[in-house]
Amino acid sequence: MKTKLMLLLLTIAVCGISLIMLRDWATLSPLKREESVNMLSQAVIDEQQAVYLIADSKKTLQKIDADGRLVYSVSSKLDSSSTNTFLFNDVTTDSQGNAYVLITVLDQYGLKVSGEHILKISRNGRQKTMLYTALASEDDNLMRVGRIQSLQVVGTELHFFSRSRQSASLQSISTSNQLQQFPTHLASFELPSDRYLKEVTGITPTIMTTKQGYLYLVQEDQLQQLFPNNDEPTLHFPIEVEIEIGGKQHIYYIDAHEAAIKRLIPQDNGATIENVVTLQQLSQAREDIDWQSLNHVSLQGEQIVVTALGAVAVLNPAGELQTVVAGYTYSMNQLAMRVLFWLIVVGLALLTAYTVRYIYVVMLQRKLYLLLKQLLLVIPLLAASMTWLSYTVYHSVSEENKKDTFNQLKILAANGKYLIDGDMLQQINSPRDYRGSAYATIKEQLNEVFPRSRSDHDGLYNTIYRYMNGQIYVVMDDDDSVTMFQPIEPTESDKLVIERGTVELGELSDETGNWLFALGPIYNSSGELVGIYETGKDMVAITSSNIALLHDIIKIVLWISLVLGIVITIMTIYFLSSIRKLRRSVNQIAGGEWDIEVEIRTRDEIEELGERFNMMATAIKNYVLEVTRLSSAYFRFVPQQFLKVLGKSNMSDVELGEQQTKHMTILVCNMRRFHELSATMSTKDNFAFINSLLKQLGPVIREHGGFISRYLGPGMLTMFPNHTNYAIRAAFHLRLSLNSYNAQRAQQGLPPIELGIAIDAGDVMLGIIGEEQRLEGSVISNQVQLTLDLERLSEQLGVSVLLTAQARNALELARAEHCRHLGWIQLPASKEPVQLYDWYEADEPHIRQLKIETKKVFEKAIDDYRSGRFYDAREGFVYVVKRNRYDLAAKLYFFASDQFYQEGTQPDWNTALRIS
Incomplete structure (x- = not known):
């Protein structure tokens, strides 16, 4: 769940970053192929006939190729975080199609100049290089325009003028340098003391215009007044001057009074002025365009580029209209980028909707912290409320500010x-x-x-x-x-x-x-x-003021949201502390700590819940104690290991007929000659004796991982689910425990008792038998009955611990040294003889020593017996009996060997010793 959520959030972040990177392609009409130019102030054409427009009220530089396709659109905003205003005030180009623009930086009110930048923009608009920066001081009092004018590319140098009130200096910087640089001073120009410079352009010669409407030609350090011809007051004056150096010096300018482009031709005795085109003529030529006003004139070769507010007109020297640029088209790549922007927007919207659904539908249905759930619900509501409040306050205050401004x-x-x-x-x-x-x-x-x-x-x-x-x-x-x-x-x-x-x-x-x-x-x-x-x-x-207001509102709202979030979190944590107390108490009860009492003093429903919890905890404690006593009582009758073999955890899960087959070790131990002892005791003494003996033996079985399947009077049938070695070790400790028990009896003046032990291993079936009102766990297996028979046989053979071959194979190497082979014994109830072993490690020390000394002779005699060499077998058993008169197995084999030696064997003899 966490991984999926992180992937969703990461994808949303990637989409958001992509939208920021593609923000220049944002538009409400991504499939719109054509666009009109807007609010033009200047236009120039390069050698490849690409048009460069300063548009959108000096906020945008657009390049349109000769086919009318938009190459790039660059914003004047150099610093997105700044409150200053950035305006394009001039543009020129070089032969490679690079653009050089003058960006004027105004204060936050859009009036006073604080600095100027010359920026180089590559032919595709992707690379921007800052070539020169000039800062303006408060005392300069420059309003809307700075000192730099008339950018012109000459070879690999960019020339421009830095003007003051009555003079200008021509300076240059390199166009190939990628770093900001200090300009080189080339020349200086002065106006008469009563003239005030407005505009300067050209290099050799240079044209200067004044605030009073004069136009001067500066050539070879000579200042010649070209316009007007006299000092008589006139409303005609040149603005936006451009000079062409050809066979003649043609000076083009805008006559704002007549709304016309004029051409001034210097002559020795003054100047001749010709009309090139008027705004009225342009409007008549293209009535579909709203020309409005003439803003700029520039030259490219013999082409005259006239910039109006709503279009650009390209004229020939005769003033005839050749081309009109009123709009541009987008290339397929640009359309694709615009469409991609909206595809990402749609994808982001869908991802956001899915993420919100995932958080509030899928995640909230899963186990989460209550605090997290509450924050997931409260924070969006809080954010939506604060956003609505911010918008309302901002809209109200901004409208009020607008009204106040108008007032x-x-x-x-x-x-x-x-x-x-x-x-x-x-x-x-x-x-x-x-x-x-x-x-x-x-x-x-x-x-x-x-x-x-x-x-x-x-x-x-x-x-x-x-x-x-x-x-x-x-x-x-x-x-x-x-x-x-x-x-x-x-x-x-x-x-x-x-x-x-x-x-x-x-x-x-x-x-x-x-x-x-x-x-x-x-x-x-x-x-x-x-x-x-x-x-x-x-x-x-006003926008800057509104943005500052919006920032203040956002800050206030964020602080309010943060405070509210902290308050809500603290309140939730406070309320949850009581719930956590309850949870800890529940965990303690689940861990078996019953003496739990939670203290809650909130004086509300949670305190009441705590009181009810304490009541419940007391009831559960009493109930669990009763169930524990009952379970302990159950396990007295049905061993817990028996239930585990059946795959059950308690008696209530057991049903009639359930059974499991498992390979287990069976150990049967029983007191020998109990009936003789029982006849000498009362009924009460009999039960007391049996219980005392079983109390001595039972823990030994459990300590070695076994369980008691059923009692056999003063003995027991036990099962070992683990390895047979555990049963053998249990047998050893049973013998030690018996020695301890007999020592206690000796102190009381009572005779010792003897145990017989038999061990076998094999598959047994454990299950539940009986009927619905009376169930009992039972073990059903041939090995169980065989082990019971072997325990009775152990007394006849004089063996303390009798092992079958399956049990003997599990003996550890060290214990196997104290084990002798008894051969094959034919039991009356068995069709097949059983291979048996006498494990005498737990015998009395003197008996164990005798068996160790006679082991080789005994086992050799067993082999002779099975081979039919009854004479040799009889002699071997005689030797064993002479050394160990307690060896009943050797005696039985001796009598059988002697009989077969004297009388011969029967036809059905199978080499096994028959014992009745």
Whole structure:
């Protein structure tokens, strides 16, 4: 059971680990072959025409091959345990299909930059190498974008710019180095003191754009202003600049005001600007795609790659649409991985269901500790309750946090008209006003409430929009990547603020992330609407706060569950202690300790159960004592060994007719000339004498593993289930015990008595005979009757212990020396003669010595007798009798030899000595 459970749990663990390893393939639609791109911010194409997309609001890098198949999808999250936000902000490629990405690390609120990483991703997306890391300090006050820009691969080097407010330095690192490295400084570029750098790209030449909307060409340390041609205020300015070096220097950029991709061609007297494509033209060419906005432009050879929010357009130099990437397909391997993920999910669900069933149906039906059973029942209920409580609390608190956030934003947005001077805002009319007096005044007003250097800004961001000529423009934003006077397509919330002057709340998703926001109107001193104030929070901050809340809830719930589990366990152990007392007492009773009394003072049903147990224990004790007395009485009549031979443990199991055949040794011992002694005693004295003799002899039989089958007056028929040697040893000790008994009789002035002992071995049948109301154990065997006859014969032969050949063969070598062959004896009741032996080790010492001295002559005479040499036999027996006048066997053989010598043998003579 334990092995099976461990295998199930191990399999579940393997499935869980597999799901973690395959988590990137998790999807609700594993069989879906096609997928749309989503929330694009940048796209580039390599030499193999593979497209690299920064998608999902800068959270994912996707590579799509020339056939439209997804090669890989990589998350920007470098550290899954971190609360920081990780965003892809740039991507480039090399000729081998490796990608180089810039990952910007933001704080937990998704606003302030804490570091930047340059990561190399192999062509199949499986290997990731960190090439460079740059940390940002609190004083840098970098918001949403860091210092690194414009990744470009040149040979085996990766070039990039590190920018400050008015300058940039070109640096490089090796693309082949597998370790993080310090960059090599290549060049530096400076802007005029009243210009503020926004974007820098290209190497030779280099293009720089400013926050005021200027575009400069840096070539041979010369700074040339290409856009605009003059310093007149204008709403047109270049963003997302890309430069092509060919026969001519073509500079491509996005004109956010016109929502168009433009091409700037430097000339000696300025620059020529051409339209490449507009957002409207793309929408007309492919009406099935929701282009929404232009976000990035890049170049690959003569191809122009335009990134919109919902698709990527590839144009030729004439601006004609060649290819559109609006989605991708999965390869069969990727589909297989997605299906495999769900197969493992289904398998895990089935395994979990089976394991739960096994635990709660199969295991609980088996013998388990009560504490374990209770924990198996309580812990899941407790876990389910705590999970439901956690979800309820989390959902309730997170919703409340969201409401509180909206209320906070609403108050801030409503106070925007007081925080921001509308007359000052009205003076800002173009990007040229960046960091002008009006801009500085408004910025100072905001910093008094929301200083950028504060670490406790709680993730709030601020954006100020200028409303003029029916259009909304970004004027000021905490995001350093935003350029002044980028036009904004009015949302329904914007329209309500403009039309009604109300504070509006909402949620927004774009290429930069997901946001909660509040909008409030900004008026000038004449009461005219001149702008909109927006404040909000990145959903990253709210999600991070909710995750932190969830972690706190889980910790609290785990502590509560742990405390409850400990309390339940302690209570269960306390209650089980009384039950364990009862169990120990039961085990003691089962072990034969009857004087048991359990003490329980719980003042409940268990105490009452203890009292009933004590009553039961007393009753059992009395009953067992009675049964023990009865069993002891039974064993006086039926030996316990007799029951064991029958395979029974007590008398109640015995039934009429049950029998067993077994090879056993039979020993019969009986007092000789008992009738002569009995005639001299009264009946009472007879019984007293018989009992005293049997009391002397009975223990000897039991000590040697035998049991008494029945009594023969002053003798007994005994059986030995073990080896015959045990019976022979018992015979020896019976003779010693008799000597002791005769010594006691001599002290009382009584004559000694003599025992005859006969031993045989063979198969005997033990069984139950009688009728239903009267049963008796009996032994039935020819060997039993033969042994009884041999015991009577032993007196005629003058032998103390008479053995058959089967018994003699079991004699130990040392004891066999005191054994002589008696030849074959023909009993009156037997058809076949019996080969007998005289074992005289237990005889009186002088008799034993005489038999030892005459043994060879006696056995030689036996051989002569059997061979028919009766004269030689008679002479041999005469010699024995002369030496040992107590040898009755020699006398019997002498008379038979003499008769046969004088008269000859009968025709039926079988060489055996006949004894009547």
